[in-house]
Amino acid sequence: MRAGNEGWGLEFATASGETVVLPMADIVRAWQPNKASFQERLGVYASRWGEFLGDDPREANSAGGVFPAIWGTIAMTLIMALLVAPFGVLAALYLREYASRGPLTAAVRIAINNLAGVPSIVYGAFGLGFFCYVLGGSIDELFFRPALVADGQPTFGTGGLLWASLTLALLTLPVVIVATEEALSAVPNSMREGSYACGASKWQTIRRIVLPRALPGIMTGLILAMARGAGEVAPLMLVGVKKLALDLPIDGTFPFVHPEREFMHLAYLIYDVGFQSPNSQAAKPMVFTITFLLVAIIALLNVAAIWIRGRLRRRYVSQQF
Amino acid sequence: MSTSPSPADPRQPPPSAGPATDRLAVVAAGGQVEPEVHERVRQTPAVLEIDRFNLWYGTKQALHSITMPIPHGKVTALIGPSGCGKSTLLRSVNRLNDLVPSVRITGEMRLNGDPIYDQRMDVIELRKRMGMVFQRPNPFPMSIYENVVYALRIDGESKRVVLDEVCERSLRGAALWDEVKDRLGESALGLSGGQQQRLCIARAIAAEPEVLLLDEPCSALDPIATGKVEDLIQELRGLYSVLIVTHNMQQASRSSDYTAFMYLGRLIEYGPTTDIFTKPVLRETEAYVTGRFG
Numbered sequence: 001m002r003a004g005n006e007g008w009g010l011e012f013a014t015a016s017g018e019t020v021v022l023p024m025a026d027i028v029r030a031w032q033p034n035k036a037s038f039q040e041r042l043g044v045y046a047s048r049w050g051e052f053l054g055d056d057p058r059e060a061n062s063a064g065g066v067f068p069a070i071w072g073t074i075a076m077t078l079i080m081a082l083l084v085a086p087f088g089v090l091a092a093l094y095l096r097e098y099a100s101r102g103p104l105t106a107a108v109r110i111a112i113n114n115l116a117g118v119p120s121i122v123y124g125a126f127g128l129g130f131f132c133y134v135l136g137g138s139i140d141e142l143f144f145r146p147a148l149v150a151d152g153q154p155t156f157g158t159g160g161l162l163w164a165s166l167t168l169a170l171l172t173l174p175v176v177i178v179a180t181e182e183a184l185s186a187v188p189n190s191m192r193e194g195s196y197a198c199g200a201s202k203w204q205t206i207r208r209i210v211l212p213r214a215l216p217g218i219m220t221g222l223i224l225a226m227a228r229g230a231g232e233v234a235p236l237m238l239v240g241v242k243k244l245a246l247d248l249p250i251d252g253t254f255p256f257v258h259p260e261r262e263f264m265h266l267a268y269l270i271y272d273v274g275f276q277s278p279n280s281q282a283a284k285p286m287v288f289t290i291t292f293l294l295v296a297i298i299a300l301l302n303v304a305a306i307w308i309r310g311r312l313r314r315r316y317v318s319q320q321f
Numbered sequence: 322m323s324t325s326p327s328p329a330d331p332r333q334p335p336p337s338a339g340p341a342t343d344r345l346a347v348v349a350a351g352g353q354v355e356p357e358v359h360e361r362v363r364q365t366p367a368v369l370e371i372d373r374f375n376l377w378y379g380t381k382q383a384l385h386s387i388t389m390p391i392p393h394g395k396v397t398a399l400i401g402p403s404g405c406g407k408s409t410l411l412r413s414v415n416r417l418n419d420l421v422p423s424v425r426i427t428g429e430m431r432l433n434g435d436p437i438y439d440q441r442m443d444v445i446e447l448r449k450r451m452g453m454v455f456q457r458p459n460p461f462p463m464s465i466y467e468n469v470v471y472a473l474r475i476d477g478e479s480k481r482v483v484l485d486e487v488c489e490r491s492l493r494g495a496a497l498w499d500e501v502k503d504r505l506g507e508s509a510l511g512l513s514g515g516q517q518q519r520l521c522i523a524r525a526i527a528a529e530p531e532v533l534l535l536d537e538p539c540s541a542l543d544p545i546a547t548g549k550v551e552d553l554i555q556e557l558r559g560l561y562s563v564l565i566v567t568h569n570m571q572q573a574s575r576s577s578d579y580t581a582f583m584y585l586g587r588l589i590e591y592g593p594t595t596d597i598f599t600k601p602v603l604r605e606t607e608a609y610v611t612g613r614f615g
Contacts, residue, residue, distance in 0.1 A: 199449030
């Protein structure tokens, strides 16, 4: 439709008597604010929110919408949660239930606690070096040689959704492990003994009794991990976030999930729009709205996780004496 | 403590067969004493044989050379003051003490002839042949139905018909069926304390165990719930072989067929309940059951 606007313009007469011709393609919205009724103003407000949330960015990210960034943020956070949950829970299970209580286990536990304090840019550097160059480079050599040879552009050998999610999963792993360990040790021993006395093996006891009982605590760990991961910027700058990436990492074209695609992220957009933009006056309100949006999305994710945890608690833990 | 009057009060029990010194003082000083095991116990067929069983927690010895047969199809009570090793002995029967890392044992136990502590004995299979009920009710965080059929499910049984039948039979056997038959799908955690304990008993008898181990099952319950559980134990007499640890003298004298008195990890006297409570051989036993100490 925009293409049809070519060659058309609107002529305006200004208050000082001059005429200005604006090309149709440049006009987003035309309205007369003073004459508009309250409903019309609400309508314009709603349409601007709709544009912000649903459209692609324009004018070097200082105008238009942030939809690709919203989509990228949610996609990355969800994939990160999917990656960190099994690894974190299994690692904590092993440490708490199976590992013998020797100096090696203690050393591993200390190492995990220290990992929580490592600056996130270090994770970014690790992600770039190991995931992108080593792993991604090998995948390219093995599977995507023709593409590599043809235009010299690596597919997996550079930043992308998968590497970014993996890097952040690594970053939030200590949080999940510690929270899961706490939840596992909070399961009363009497329950475990009751299960053993019925003739259950260790794994059956864990699967049927311990894990369900510890699930609310594990969810807490996941909530904390997601909240932390969704807000990290530094590692993302190195492993797959771009200033502008209109191709969504999860879209309608087969295979629907494109883990090698770079994506946009709200947190990075705040930095880029606020401090790297050529038109800072136009960008200022964008910074505020994007910040508000990012906090709202994280809050929404947390509320959903807390609701799930509440349901799990009612099912497995409550109704005690 | 307990004030059950001994009908043989005016008559002096015969002096103990051992040396004139107080046995309990000997034991407290670390010495060994010969347990007084009544003939009738030795003559009944045994479901469980405990043979010179010793147990150490680290360096501290908790059980000293316990030798006693547990009769088949009867209720046997273990009594004694706190710390005498009754619960330790009970937990050794189904090898729950294996879960404690510092435990060391010597000696033997045989369940219907099978050595319990043999290297080749599969602990999981062994525990399936026994049922245990703990001091505080510990229902699993599942529905009442799932709690009762837990032992069967982990054994691989999944046919609904079989599980339904076992569930009803066990809950009836635990005198809980009428109270919960309409809400089998509800969480077991919503039951009262006494109901939870009866649920645990139902869970323990679901797999038709060879021995039922009860570790002070009423100590966390109110008097009414206690009464119900004690009635239940009376009903289980004859159907199962029961080994019960109890602090409650009246409970032991009412509910059990045989009683063993333990002190500081040693067996002191062991015989039919009526004998132990009315004409014990040892004056130490009499002192304990009449409440003069403990």
